[in-house]
Amino acid sequence: MEESNTSYQMDRSIVLFFVFAILITASVFAYRYMHYTPCEAVDFKINAKQYRVGEIIRFKDKTKGNIVKRIWNFGDQSNVDKRLNPYHIYEYPGQYIVKLEVNNRCIGTETITIKEKVFVPDPRKLAKFTIPNTINVGEVLKPIESTPSGQEWEWRFGETVGVDSKTKNPEYSYRTPGLKTVVLVVNGDVKHSTKKRIRVLPVIREYGNVPDPYVRNGGDGTNSGVPIDMEPTITNTRDSEPEKKKVKDIANNVFTLRLYAIAAERGSAEDLDEYLCGNLNLNIIVNKKPTTFLEFCERIKGKPLFVRKLNLIKDDNNCIKNITIRCRGLGFLSGLLNL
Numbered sequence: 001m002e003e004s005n006t007s008y009q010m011d012r013s014i015v016l017f018f019v020f021a022i023l024i025t026a027s028v029f030a031y032r033y034m035h036y037t038p039c040e041a042v043d044f045k046i047n048a049k050q051y052r053v054g055e056i057i058r059f060k061d062k063t064k065g066n067i068v069k070r071i072w073n074f075g076d077q078s079n080v081d082k083r084l085n086p087y088h089i090y091e092y093p094g095q096y097i098v099k100l101e102v103n104n105r106c107i108g109t110e111t112i113t114i115k116e117k118v119f120v121p122d123p124r125k126l127a128k129f130t131i132p133n134t135i136n137v138g139e140v141l142k143p144i145e146s147t148p149s150g151q152e153w154e155w156r157f158g159e160t161v162g163v164d165s166k167t168k169n170p171e172y173s174y175r176t177p178g179l180k181t182v183v184l185v186v187n188g189d190v191k192h193s194t195k196k197r198i199r200v201l202p203v204i205r206e207y208g209n210v211p212d213p214y215v216r217n218g219g220d221g222t223n224s225g226v227p228i229d230m231e232p233t234i235t236n237t238r239d240s241e242p243e244k245k246k247v248k249d250i251a252n253n254v255f256t257l258r259l260y261a262i263a264a265e266r267g268s269a270e271d272l273d274e275y276l277c278g279n280l281n282l283n284i285i286v287n288k289k290p291t292t293f294l295e296f297c298e299r300i301k302g303k304p305l306f307v308r309k310l311n312l313i314k315d316d317n318n319c320i321k322n323i324t325i326r327c328r329g330l331g332f333l334s335g336l337l338n339l
Contacts, residue, residue, distance in 0.1 A: 041063070041064075041106075041108070042063050042100050042101075042102050042106050042107060042108025043061075043062045043063050043064075043108060044060060044061045044062055044063065044098075044100050044108060044110070045059070045060045045062055046058070046059055046060075046098065046110060046112060047059075047060070050115075050118070051112065051113060051114055051115060052093075052114060052115045052116065052117050052118060053090055053091060053092060053093055053114060053115070053116060053117040054089060054090075054091075054117050055089070055090075056087050056088075056089055057087060057088050057089065057112070057114075058085065058086075058087045059072060059086050059087065059088065059098070059100075060084075060085045061084055061085060061100060061102075063100070063102055063106075063108070067102055067103060068103055069082075069102070069103055069104060070082060070084070070100060070101065070102050070103075071100070071101040072086055072098070072099070072100055073098070073099040073100075073101070074088045074090075074096060074098055075096035075097045075098055075099070075112075076090060076091070076092070076096055090114045093114050093115055093116045093117075094113075094114060095111055095112070095113050095114075096111070096112050096113075096114065097109055097110075097111055098110045098112055119191060121191060121192050122192065124148070125189060125192040126147075126192050126194055127145075127147050127150075127184040127185065127186040127189075127192060127193055127194040128145070128147045128194065129143045129144060129145045129146065129147070129182075129184050129194065129196070130143065130144040130146070131143045131144075131182055131196055131198055132198065133198065133199065134199045134200075134201055135174065135198060135199075135200055135201070136200070136201050136202075136203060137174055137175065137176065137177055137200055137201065137202055137203045138173055138174070138175075138203060139173065139174075140171050140172070140173050141157070141171065141172045141173065141174070141198070142169065142171050143155070143169065143170065143182065143184075144169065145168050145169055145184070147184075149187075150168065150186045150187060151186075151187055152166070152186065152187050152188060153165075153166055153167065153168050153184065153185070154166060154184070154185040154186075154188075155167075155170050155172075155182070155183070155184055156181075156182070156183040156184075157172045157180060157182055158180035158181045158182060158183075158198075159175065159176065159180065176200070177200045177201055177202040177270075177280070177294070178199075178200055178268075178294075178298060179197055179198075179199050179200075179295075179298040180197065180198050180199075180200055181195055181196070182195070182196050182197070182198055199294075199295070199298075201281060201294075202278075202280055202281070202294075245317070246316075246317045246318060247274055247275060247277060247317060247318045247319060248274070248275075248318065249314075249318045250272075250275045250312075250318075250320075252310050252311070255272070255310060255312060256307050256310050258271060258272055259297075259300070259305060259307060259310075260305060260307075262297050262300060262301065263300040263301065263302070263303055263304065263305035265301055265302055268297070269293065269294050269297035272293075275318070275319070276293065276319070276320050277317070277319035277320070279293075279319075280292075280293055280294045281293065281294050282320065282321075282322075282323065283322075284296060284322065284323040284324070284325065285322075285323070285324045285325070286325045286327065287326060287327060293323065296325075305327065306327060306328045307325060307326070307327055308326045308327060308328050309325070309326040310323070310324070310325055310326075311323070311324040311325075
């Protein structure tokens with residue numbers, strides 16, 4: 001009888017144990033069910049004026065649903081941020097993976113690229129020099145250097161790929177016409193170098209000097225002040241003046257193709273020198289605005305060009321005396337005479 005009561009008590013204890021276990025498990029599931037938050041798609045926005053070192057990058061959480069906790073990781077080993085819409089400043093350029101963790105379970109990521117900081121030159125360190133706007137081929141260029149605390153100088157005058165001079169105030173003579181770029185680097189500081197442009201004009205052809213109408217004293221070299229009796233000589237103008245050579249005629253469409261070649265950097269203004277009879281600085285009209293042929297050719301180099309209309313005015317020897325051009329810029333020649 002006692003053994004029966006003992007067995008009954010043991011069976012009852014086991015049953016109660018299982019009952020309590022089921023109740024506890026059910027309570028845990030019920031609690032988790034009541035406090036369950038579904039994992040919504042994590043969505044956030046990144047905004048900045050410039051994605052560069054030192055700039056403020058703003059982040060905005062746009063995730064929908066019941067959010068009780070969020071953790072931002074900016075991918076640069078900095079401290080995490082728990083604000084709704086934080087901002088961050090990156091110290092180094094590169095790619096970073098930004099993570100937003102919501103409710104300790106849901107994670108969204110975005111990759112951001114940070115560029116180098118924009119260099120702002122110090123006006124006090126800029127190389128300073130003065131040159132004229134134009135110069136002739138063969139004429140000596142003498143730039144005036146005025147950089148404070150300059151110890152070393154590197155001059156590039158735009159005709160060679162290397163350094164042309166390392167003196168403070170050099171002299172240079174151009175061998176070819178065109179628009180040249182003069183570059184000065186002082187004390188090896190390339191970031192504070194200065195560039196200026198100078199237009200080199202072709203050689204002006206001279207046809208001799210006018211004789212001095214006064215006799216110079218052979219003894220002391222002073223002007224005697226006695227004019228020479230120069231008797232007028234009647235000559236046949238037709239016989240005395242050399243007959244101008246007639247140049248080869250060039251059609252408008254061929255001239256236009258030459259301009260396209262110049263724009264594509266497969267030719268130069270000098271290729272048309274023959275048809276302009278040596279006058280590359282010929283005054284022309286481009287889109288109703290005056291300029292010179294040489295300047296026009298320099299400005300169209302490396303830029304697409306579309307000529308809508310071309311008119312060439314020639315003399316009896318086929319020398320071009322005037323050019324009228326109408327161009328359409330297609331948005332790429334905004335700086336070229338308002339084309």
